[in-house]
Amino acid sequence: MRIGVITFPGTCDDVDARMAVDKVAESVALWHADPDLHGVDGVVVPGGFSYGDYLRAGAIARFAPVMESVVAAAREGLPVLGICNGFQVLCEAGLLPGALLPNTSLRFICRQVELQVQRTDTPFTSQCQVGDRLSIPSKHMSGRFTGEVPEDQVVLRYVDGHNPNGSQDDVAGVCNEQRNVLGLMPHPEHAVDLLTGGSEDGLKLFAGMAAAVAPAAAA
Amino acid sequence: MRARVLIRPKAGILDPQGKAVERALPALGFSGVSNVHVGRLVELDCEDPSQLDRLCRELLANPLVEDYEVLA
Numbered sequence: 001m002r003i004g005v006i007t008f009p010g011t012c013d014d015v016d017a018r019m020a021v022d023k024v025a026e027s028v029a030l031w032h033a034d035p036d037l038h039g040v041d042g043v044v045v046p047g048g049f050s051y052g053d054y055l056r057a058g059a060i061a062r063f064a065p066v067m068e069s070v071v072a073a074a075r076e077g078l079p080v081l082g083i084c085n086g087f088q089v090l091c092e093a094g095l096l097p098g099a100l101l102p103n104t105s106l107r108f109i110c111r112q113v114e115l116q117v118q119r120t121d122t123p124f125t126s127q128c129q130v131g132d133r134l135s136i137p138s139k140h141m142s143g144r145f146t147g148e149v150p151e152d153q154v155v156l157r158y159v160d161g162h163n164p165n166g167s168q169d170d171v172a173g174v175c176n177e178q179r180n181v182l183g184l185m186p187h188p189e190h191a192v193d194l195l196t197g198g199s200e201d202g203l204k205l206f207a208g209m210a211a212a213v214a215p216a217a218a219a
Numbered sequence: 220m221r222a223r224v225l226i227r228p229k230a231g232i233l234d235p236q237g238k239a240v241e242r243a244l245p246a247l248g249f250s251g252v253s254n255v256h257v258g259r260l261v262e263l264d265c266e267d268p269s270q271l272d273r274l275c276r277e278l279l280a281n282p283l284v285e286d287y288e289v290l291a
Binding site for chain 1: 232233235236239278279281283284
């Protein structure tokens, strides 16, 4: 199966995201100005600072030609994983509920955080158990989740004392109503190798995504 | 037309920038200042003012968390 990873001007985590994908599937580079999804079975919208985040995190990227195709495909059920800036882009694009506001500290925060899995009925968390703790790096300036979201769409929460940004109700990751789109602020693509990630817990989300698209690829 | 758009955090949404200003004021000797909110002003030349509302809603502001107002 093939999973696309988008690069916008200002994206900085696309390489790590492709390395993470390559551990469980085949990664395909997608370019912001090219609306063609090249037949991929899933898409990762990685972290970084798309178009410089000059107006508001993720606000410009949602208008990229590639995003028009991603939005249409996501509504048809394509699995889409948005990480950090990717999460912000998916919220701005209307694929996910809520918005990401500047951290309460107004500072850029970079630290390992503990997440607790709330739901396993998404492709991404299908390899986890409810209550599993994932140790994953987090690094962002605007990660304070705000918005109305039904409890069954909260997929990941910061463990008590690990909320780095002031997110409402410790929300770290949410999915859409259809459950095929997930956005989270921490970076699972940086936690796929013990040498550099502090844990391999992030790999579970990619493995879940790959397992979900495998039947589609085989069909 | 020269348009000015005022964008502010919605009431009830924590505004850490406003809080930071508020906390800094006593150190400078200001007292009796409270309820500070920081927004932003966007100025633009616009040939067709009827498109301003959509422009604000879809790009300049995020209506989920911000209020916007086109100033006369």
